Amino acid sequence: MNKYPPESLEHDTRLKAVREVCRDRKIDVAIFTSPENIFYITGLDYEGYFATHALLVSIHGGIILLARHIEAVTVSRQTKGVEFSGYSDTDDVAALITAKIVSLAGERARVGLQRNSAATVKIDTPLQSYLPKANIVDVSGIVESLREVKSHFEIEQIKRAAAISDLMISTGLSVAGEGVVESNVAAKIYGAMIAAGGQSPGFPPFLRSGDRISEPHTSWTDQPLKNGAPLLLEMSGCVNRYHAPMARYGYIGSASAAAKRLSEVSHQAHLAALAALKPGCLARDVYSAWKACLDSAKVRPRAGHCGYMVGISFPPTWTGGPGVQSLHETSCMEIRESMVFHLLTWVTDERNDHFLSDCVVVEKAGAIFLTRSSRDIFEI
Template sequence: MDNISGRYFDDAEYQRRRQQVREGMTARGLDACLIASPENIYYLTGLDHQGYFACQLLILPSDGQPVLITRAMEKATVRDQAPDVLHVGYADGTEPAPGDAAPVIDDTWSLTMGTPTREPRRRPYLMPSAAVRETVRALEDAGLAKAVIGIDMNSTFLPYSIAEGIMNGVPDADWQQLESLVDDVRVLQSPAELELTRRAAAISDSMMLSAIAAAGVGINDREIMAAIYDAMFRRGGTYPGFVPLVRSTGNLAHEHGTWEDRALQQGDLLFLEMAGCARRYHAPIGRLVFIGHEPPEAKQANDICRDAMMAAADTIRPGVLAGDVYEAWQAVLDRSGLSHYSRHHCGYSIGIGYPPSWSGSGVPVGLRRNSQMRLREGMTFHLMSWLLGSGQGDAFLSDTVEVTPHGCEFLTSVGRGVLVR
């Protein structure tokens, strides 16, 4: 199905996902989950909109119908995109006023998940919002007032006031950290999901080729960004979770900065990193372009960078530890006289993403040194290899790869040689 206003995946796909999450809940002894991450809400219900800037929460019980709490104005969107959930809409505003029906605040309970304190702490009074009130009511109506509930405390999208209000409003529940229970299921993409990641990868290739073609001496960064967005949408993509990164020599070191109103000069480095997006599934790609001429050390640096990437890719297969993938990458640098040069990771897991990230909220799950994460078939990664300020030249390559039964498959395909414009 590719109806823009409704669900993309069929009902069986959502039931499979929920069942896998529920199996994890059973193993943890949870009666329900309270989920705030827009990526995980989309994954489990199909809700795909931009209204997550306001509180939205999914109650997933161990058995029975999921409950979705959003602003009331999202009624039509939920009806079309998540038709099998019970929708609870809340009105804007805060009710009731303090002193009218204010909840009892227990000063020994906090976001430390019930760790007792030596002395009562002074805190601002948290007026119960409509979102809190309706969530508390929904939990009570679902028979979860005394249940064991996993709450999405690590989500960027669960404000302190909302979490505190809900936990105080359901004081007899046993609140537990949800941690990565849903993410651990979502990290494995089904064949239907991988189809979307491949579609996103084709869009990424077009975006990158358009950016490279637009670059040159005297070209303003904004013209390159315009070419990227034009290719993104003309190829059938949608807005990505993270703005494409277009940086040149003047702001090259700004890790998550992007284009400025400046023209490329002879001898500049142009850093390009972006991700096509299809139905919220992302496929990042990155390249470095030399403006005007190719420095004498460019080929050597690019060869090292590419060899390191391929060594990491050759290590990727089901059962391998993520830390071993990083060590394969680092070993190429060590053999090339760059043992002093290391990175915090050589890639990270990607998939569903909403702004402000194409990898989900929080620090990405990376191919990091000493990581004990074991790779599994269906995982997808943004595999990265770069040398900036290494002493042997500059190079940057990154691609989207899939863990297959037989190893690693590259999904993005723009050439990995030295690029000059």
């Protein structure tokens, strides 16, 4: 019988992998600052990441988390093998980090600093000043690259999130209709999400109608849904910080023949991208298969990609934090088994829009849908 739950064993494996990469790069101490990377290594899942966090990983065995003093109880309960170092709101956080680095590896250490995170801005320049004899290098991408291929445990969390995503969509469709206020639809979606065991997702559920369809990151208002107006529902369940985004599109009342044609084009391009998403291909190959389908139908994409990798995320996004990996026309990213994507098609024929997306996982034989709601254009 395991001494720790599966996620604890996951974190042990992840920490070992991070240290191996650091050794290969001759890094004595690595500092990670983004919530997604800190969660990946330690399992710390809470709302305290608005303040500066610095996770110090020594190749010699020490792992120290600097965060505000008030977070000590949460950190001790949620993490294993992590030394907590609290700071007050008046402390010089960079100076405290410097002292920890020196204690772990000395003044001449080769220090890795995650520089692609906004949280690093406050400490980067001071660290260089406080450690003039150290060699500070950028380690952005070390943890992100390890997060690309999901373990069995991670995929199970995403499957649970996908089931909640489907429930959120079906709830929205069951409530929406002419005269129903958008915020009331959102309230029912949130209720279903929480009752099913979902956490607060990185993005709120996106619910847009009428002339707000082309606003990619806005959500509900206090306005009623109008007959003949388009309606977009894009949302994600979240379980243990793992996301499974999806979107469905339709109309309040009847859809025009042109809108239905655009829906069919969108669906076919979606399936073309899914079919191309196989281990060994490149991201640009997936984009090419998708774009060729749109070009043949003389339909223009609104987005410059047909999806992006998903998994661990914290607000304000479900895209995984710094270093989003998308399926675009120049990407040389190799597709590997157990990668997970938000596969999407957002298109326009200049008169109508259509948006369709799903969470998909890459298996040995190719990608499969994890979100399962009907992909047909809806009319309610």
